[in-house]
Amino acid sequence: MDNAATTAVSPAVLEKMLPYFTECYGNASSIHGTGRDARRALEESRRKVADVLGAKPQEIYFTSGGSESDNWAIKGTAFANRKKGNHIITSSIEHHAVLHTCQWLEKQGFEVTYLPVDEFGQVDPAAVEAAITDKTILISIMAANNEIGTLQPIREIAQIAKAHKVLFHTDAVQAVGAIPVNVKEIGCDMLSLSAHKFHGPKGVGVLYIKQGTRIDTFMHGGAQERGKRATTENIPGIVGLAEAITLATENLEEKSARIAALRDQLIDGLTALPYVRLNGHRTNRLPNNCNVSVRFVEGEALLLRLDLEGIAASSGSACTSGSLDPSHVLLAIGLPHEIAHGSLRLSLSDTTTQADVDHVLKVLPGIIETLRAMSPLYTDFMEAQK
Numbered sequence: 245m246d247n248a249a250t251t252a253v254s255p256a257v258l259e260k261m262l263p264y265f266t267e268c269y270g271n272a273s274s275i276h277g278t279g280r281d282a283r284r285a286l287e288e289s290r291r292k293v294a295d296v297l298g299a300k301p302q303e304i305y306f307t308s309g310g311s312e313s314d315n316w317a318i319k320g321t322a323f324a325n326r327k328k329g330n331h332i333i334t335s336s337i338e339h340h341a342v343l344h345t346c347q348w349l350e351k352q353g354f355e356v357t358y359l360p361v362d363e364f365g366q367v368d369p370a371a372v373e374a375a376i377t378d379k380t381i382l383i384s385i386m387a388a389n390n391e392i393g394t395l396q397p398i399r400e401i402a403q404i405a406k407a408h409k410v411l412f413h414t415d416a417v418q419a420v421g422a423i424p425v426n427v428k429e430i431g432c433d434m435l436s437l438s439a440h441k442f443h444g445p446k447g448v449g450v451l452y453i454k455q456g457t458r459i460d461t462f463m464h465g466g467a468q469e470r471g472k473r474a475t476t477e478n479i480p481g482i483v484g485l486a487e488a489i490t491l492a493t494e495n496l497e498e499k500s501a502r503i504a505a506l507r508d509q510l511i512d513g514l515t516a517l518p519y520v521r522l523n524g525h526r527t528n529r530l531p532n533n534c535n536v537s538v539r540f541v542e543g544e545a546l547l548l549r550l551d552l553e554g555i556a557a558s559s560g561s562a563c564t565s566g567s568l569d570p571s572h573v574l575l576a577i578g579l580p581h582e583i584a585h586g587s588l589r590l591s592l593s594d595t596t597t598q599a600d601v602d603h604v605l606k607v608l609p610g611i612i613e614t615l616r617a618m619s620p621l622y623t624d625f626m627e628a629q630k
Contacts, residue, residue, distance in 0.1 A: 245604060246556040247532060248390055248418060248591035253484065254443040260487040261445065264480040272477050273468065282479050289486035293450055296489050297435070298426035305451045305469050306482050310417035311341040312462070313436035313451035314384075316473070317413040318345045320459040321382045321434070322354055325411070329379030330354045335367045335396075336576045338386055342415055343572075346384075355379070364525040365394035365577050373404045383412045387419035387430075391573040391589060392524030393533025395423070402431035411457060417441055417449075421492035422530050423500065433457045437489075439481065443594065444488030448481030492594075503592050504531035506601045510590055511536075513605040517612060523574060523587065532592040537579060540622035541586045541615045549611040555604060558589045582621075 264285060270278030272286045287301070294301045307313045322332065334346055336358045346356045357375045361367055367385055376383075383405045388395050398414050405412035413434040416425055421442025427435055434457065438449040453459055453472075465474030511534050515522050519539035538546065543559035550557050559571070570584035590604065616622040 245550075245590040245592065245596075245600065246558050247593035247596070248441075248589060249558055250440045250446065251443045251593050252595065253440075253445055254488065254491065254594075256491060257444055257484050257488045261480045261484040264483050268479075270479075272479060273466065282477075285479055285483050286477055289482045292486040292490055296493050297452060298428045299452050300455065302470070303427075303452055303455055305453060305472055306477060306485070307449045307451050307462075307473065308447055308478075309440070309449040310339070310415065310436050310438035313417075313438070313449050314339065314341040314413075314415055315345050316451050316462040317434040317436060317453075317459070318342065318382065318384055319349065320462055321411055321413070321457075322349055322352075324458045324460040325381040329377075329381045331357070331377055331379040331381060333357045333359065333372060333375050333380060333383045335359045335361060335385055337361050337365055337389055337391075337573045338384070339390055339415055339417070342384055342386070361576055363577050364528075365389055365392050365523075365573065366525065366528075367396055367401070369397050369400040369404055372401050373408070376404075376408050376410060380408070380410050383410055385412075385414060387414045387416040387425065387435075388423070388530050389524065389573060390418045391571055391587075392535045392577070393418075393529035394524040395419075395528050395530065398432070399430055405433075406431060418530060421489065422532055424493075424496060427452055427454070434459075439485035439488055442488050442492035445481050445484040448478055448485045450485070499594060500531040503594070503596065506592055506596060506598065507531060507534050509601050510534040510604065514608065517609055520612075521583075523577065523579070532596075534590040534592075536588050536590075537574070537583045538586045538588060538612055539583055540619045540625065541612060543585055543587050545615050546586070546588050546611065549615065550604075550608070553603075553607045553611075555607065558591075559587050 268281050270282040272282040290301045290304045294304050350356055359367055359371050385396055385401050387398050402412045411433045414432050415436045417438045419425055420437040433454045435452040440446040461472050463474045468474055514520050514536050521537050523535040570581050574584035
């Protein structure tokens with residue numbers, strides 16, 4: 245139940261990767277036979293990813309994951325277009341790979357507008373347009389929120405960006421493999437994704453860069469990735485990513501419907517409990533995301549109790565699991581600290597079963613009741629109710 249953090253590599257993906265660790269181990273930049281085999285695998289993988297995304301192969305750049313792709317899109321665009329302007333627009337609920345990059349750019353002299361969201365975590369396209377100035381060079385809005393699952397109106401935002409001749413980037417790390425993602429239909433200039441979110445390996449991702457987009461080189465050194473990102477290519481990882489994205493998007497509508505039905509069972513079962521609320525939009529959300537806040541209970545205590553019952557879950561982004569602060573996303577949608585601290589994210593995948601959901605709904609109410617019985621806040625609240 246923690247598949248938003250990462251997913252297991254599927255057996256089919258692993259099988260596809262294995263030869264590239266051993267007999268086909270060549271460097272794709274080498275001109276001998278082993279190197280040419282690696283080059284063929286690299287370019288075939290690039291074509292497969294492009295086909296899924298509706299892109300051209302030459303618009304696909306392989307990276308080490310979503311965070312690098314976000315960094316490259318934002319920093320590369322910022323510095324390449326600095327003569328045009330220094331203003332960037334993003335939202336207050338982006339992944340920290342976007343937010344921290346923007347905060348770093350502010351120290352380099354750039355200006356950033358962090359747009360608020362509504363109670364469901366949605367950005368208003370009209371607010372995006374109102375924030376554009378003659379110095380705006382980039383808009384970066386995520387396709388789907390990694391914590392609460394809310395989908396953003398990225399097609400509308402892309403149209404606004406295009407009308408104002410501003411580049412548009414979307415962090416689609418949580419969206420790809422869960423919902424249809426086509427760069428032509430979206431109209432974006434850049435898009436980030438990461439293999440480990442859809443049963444691929446960790447440590448490999450993609451940045452889609454539309455042809456003609458002005459963006460700086462991210463890593464200097466060799467001529468890999470058409471001179472834009474130096475370093476010897478991770479061929480096993482890239483092959484795994486291409487296979488994983490192909491498998492993840494086959495029969496996607498059917499798979500998403502099955503997972504969404506399980507998600508709805510979780511949402512309905514949990515929100516039927518007293519003082520439990522859903523976070524994010526009820527329907528306009530990822531099919532695999534259920535995020536609730538449980539009043540009078542600490543999220544960490546919930547996770548520990550669930551773990552004892554064999555259930556892996558999270559209280560938000562795994563990238564901030566060491567922080568004692570409540571989720572910036574939950575605060576942005578208007579939750580007070582004490583309720584935001586009691587958040588629980590349950591995220592499903594292709595491998596989630598009805599039995600898994602039944603087990604959660606059987607176990608969790610008792611855990612909540614036990615933890616509330618230990619809470620002086622709950623005791624005081626109930627006394628006041630009387």
